[in-house]
Amino acid sequence: MEIKGRIINKGKAEGIALVSKNPISFYGGVxxxxxxxxxxESDIDSQTISGKILVFPYGKGSTVAPYTIxxxxxxxxxxLAMINKECETIVAVGCIISNIPAVDQIDLTKIKTGDKVKxxxxxxxxx
Numbered sequence: 001m002e003i004k005g006r007i008i009n010k011g012k013a014e015g016i017a018l019v020s021k022n023p024i025s026f027y028g029g030v031x032x033x034x035x036x037x038x039x040x041e042s043d044i045d046s047q048t049i050s051g052k053i054l055v056f057p058y059g060k061g062s063t064v065a066p067y068t069i070x071x072x073x074x075x076x077x078x079x080l081a082m083i084n085k086e087c088e089t090i091v092a093v094g095c096i097i098s099n100i101p102a103v104d105q106i107d108l109t110k111i112k113t114g115d116k117v118k119x120x121x122x123x124x125x126x127x
Contacts, residue, residue, distance in 0.1 A: 001110060001125070001126045001127060002123055002124070002125045002126075003106055003107060003110060003123070003124045003126070004122060004123055004124075005083070005103040005104055005105045005106045005122050005123070005124060006087075006103065006104050006105045006122060007102075007103055007121070007122040008082075008084075008087045008091075008092050008095060008096075008102035008103060008104055009092070009095040009096050009099070009100060009101055009102040010101065010121075011081070011099065011100070011101030011119070012101060012118075012119065012120045013053060013080040013081035013101045013118070013119045014053075014080070014116070014117070014118040014119075015051065015052060015053045015080045015081070015116075015117065016052055016053065016114060016115070016116060016117070017052065017053045017055050017083075017111050017112065017113055017114065017115045017116075017117045017126075018044060018047060018049060018052040018053070018054055018055065018079075018113055019044075019055040019056070019108065019111055019112060019113045020042060020043055020044045020054075020055070020056040020057075021043055021056075021057070021108075022041070022042055022043050022044075022056070022057070023056065023057055023058050023059060023060040024037075024039070024042065024054075024056045024059055024060065025039060025059070025060050025061030025062070025065070026059065026061065026065040026068040026069055026072075026090075026091075026094065027061050027062040027064040027065045027067075027068045028061065028062070029042065029061065030049060030068060030072070032068050032071035032072055032075065032077070033071075033075055033077065034048070034050070034075075034077060035048045035049050035050030035051075035072055035075075035077030035078065035079075036048050036049075037049065048077075049072075049077075049078075049079045050072070050076075050077040050078065050079070051079070051080060052079050052080065053079065053080055053081050053082075053083060053117040053119065054079035054081070054082045054083070055082075055083045055084075055106075055108055055111050055117075056082075056083075056084060056108075057084060057085040057086065057108060058084055058085060058086045058087065058088050058091070059084075059087075059088055059090045059091035059094075061090070062090075063090060065090040065091070065094055066090055066091075066093040066094035066097060067094075068094070069091070069094025069095065069097075069098050069100070070094060070097050070098045072098070073098035073099070073100065078098060078100055079100065080100075080101075081100060081101040081102060081103075081117075081119045082095055082100060082101075082102045082103075083102070083103055083104070083106050083108070083111065083117070083119070083124060084102070084103075084104040084106065084108075085104065085105070085106065085107075085108050086104055086105070087102060087103075087104035101119050103119055103122055103124060106124055110126060111124075111126055115127065
C-alpha cells in the first residue's frame with residue numbers, strides 16, 4: 001500500500017514502524033542518550049525509537065524538542081524517519097536540523113507497529 005503525504009524533510013528511509021497513538025514530547029519524554037521513551041503516559045513508554053520509523057500524530061511540549069531530536073541524531077539514537085498526521089513546528093525543525101526524513105498528512109490508521117515502511121519523495125509504502 002502506498003500513501004502520498006506532504007514532505008517535511010526530504011530523504012529516504014526504510015525500516016520497521018513504531019506507532020504511537022499519542023502525541024510525543026521529545027523534551028522530557030525521550031532519553032536523548034538512549035532513544036528510549038520515558039513518558040509514563042505514552043503508549044510506547046520504555047520502547048526505543050532508535051532505528052525505527054517513528055509514527056505518531058504530532059509532537060507536543062517545549063521548544064527545546066528540536067534540540068533533543070538533534071541530540072538523538074548526534075548520539076546515533078534517532079529514528080530513521082518520522083511520519084505524522086500533522087507535523088507541527090517543533091518536530092519539523094528537529095527533523096530538518098537533524099537530517100531525518102519526515103512526512104505528514106498521512107492516515108496513521110493504515111500503519112501498525114512492526115510493519116515494514118519505506119519513505120521516499122513524500123510517499124509512504126507499507127509492506
